Amino acid sequence: MTERYEYLPHPLLRRRVRVIASGAEGELMAVVNENVSDTVVERWVQLAYVRGSSGREFSTSVDNIEPTATI
Template sequence: MPTPPPHVPNPAGIGAPGAPASGVASFFHEDDHPWLHRPVRDIASQGEGTLTAIVHETSGGRTVRIAHIRPASGIEWTTAADNIQLAP
């Protein structure tokens, strides 16, 4: 029987304690995104709010960029980062 490979830390956190059961994990925040804390529009939903974060997540073996938007109601939603534009 072969010996299992040594443990290699997973920067995405998949399978780590506390990682989401869905296998989607956040591993990088774009702290320097020029639109952070500015009004944006989600072109998919036409909703508007303040961009609070852009997070890189892994899903299905690929990396996706997710935008977190907080409207005046305070209930945030997420959308693909490519779906946002600055609000007029």
Template sequence: MATPHDAHQHVPHALLHQPVRDIASGTEGILMAVLVENTGSPVGPDRWADIAYIRPHGGGVELSTAVANIEAASQ
């Protein structure tokens, strides 16, 4: 499958730079970016998805998760 024209590009999101919670892990932080990325395996078919990047409160390594897994959180 061909790479989508918007692959690895930033995607607008209503919660960008706002406090969010990853419902899968419970991690809370600031939504830093949403990107279109290939989440398929190297030997399998391409699977393009919107991936959210959350920076934990206080800094540290950003967590990646599916956009569907984030919700607004209070600070």
């Protein structure tokens, strides 16, 4: 496959999430399966893109997010 990334569906898209490792919160904007292969070994990772309250987006492993509690 020549594509470097592909968008994936996720049940938390457009919902508030928390990054488990840092505690940062924001809205899950996208989940991407990204090809991070070198010249020898093909390797794909799933990244979650979260938009924080400042409007800036950051990425983390999709396994590193959880929904925030709703009141």
